[in-house]
Amino acid sequence: MAKITLCCYKMENEIHLLTIATQSGKQESIFTSGFPIWVLGNDKKINRINKGDFFMPRQINVGIIGAGWPAWQHIKGYQKLENVKVLALCDINKEILTKIAREYNLPKTFTKYEDMLKLKEIDAVSVCTPNFQHVPQVIDSLNAGKHVICEKPLSVNTEEANKIVEPLRKSKKKFMIAQVKRFANESRYLRKLINDNELGRIYYSKIKYLRRAGIPGIGSW
Known part of the structure; x- marks a missing residue:
């Protein structure tokens, strides 16, 4: 399996390095940004690569x-x-x-x-x-x-x-x-405030969660 390093260009002209492994005419890449991307190959030509052109992570x-x-x-x-x-x-x-x-x-x-x-x-x-x-x-x-x-x-x-x-x-x-x-917007925002040191050193916290009884359309426990 031969490996080549190519220079990849997205539409926004962001430059990334992409390693492609070629085997039996197929390509595999660790590149995870959005598709399509444009690749400057060894032949100096700009080639469009779509998402389906790569092996995706296994199921x-x-x-x-x-x-x-x-x-x-x-x-x-x-x-x-x-x-x-x-x-x-x-x-x-x-x-x-x-x-x-x-x-x-x-x-x-x-x-x-x-x-x-x-x-x-x-x-x-x-x-x-x-x-x-x-x-x-x-x-x-x-x-x-x-x-x-x-x-x-x-x-x-x-x-x-x-x-x-x-x-x-x-x-x-x-x-x-x-x-x-922990993934709710309010939790993520609070985490950002803490990480950005907007609240200073935290000594104590207390959180209350107020909600209606049951789940609309489903009922309660």
Whole structure:
């Protein structure tokens, strides 16, 4: 495989360095900016390169444990992402499992999450079950070699949550709590103020969150 370094120009005349590996007539690139781009090749010609001309990152296959409302949000989010496929869904309620799998066109279903974790092609797992089930399912997923995103809260108490620390360290996988508020505009703005030192040294903070009871159109817990 021969490597060549090219000088790439975007429409705004920003200059980037791009390394292209050529094999069997195809090209692969670590370039991640917007397409199309224009490349000055070894032949001194300017060539237009479109997004489809490159190998994109390989598909990430996801398995979801639990088929309730949180799982629906995970499925819809994943299906908006390029190169991500929800490969499997698991729930002990076979009727709901079948209904959701059909609605979102999911290829594989399981009633036991342990069986789903045996699929080697699954890269990551979303844990969307009742709170008391989170810790054992997260640990089993990590031990199976999967990256994990777990619905909030992580566990019902600190003692349970601490059980995840060692399996996570040994697995060397990515783990995240699906605490969406950290990505809300107000949270991101507050983080910017802190990073820009607009608030000075912070000694204490207290945050309250006021909202209506329940979710419009869905109801309450």
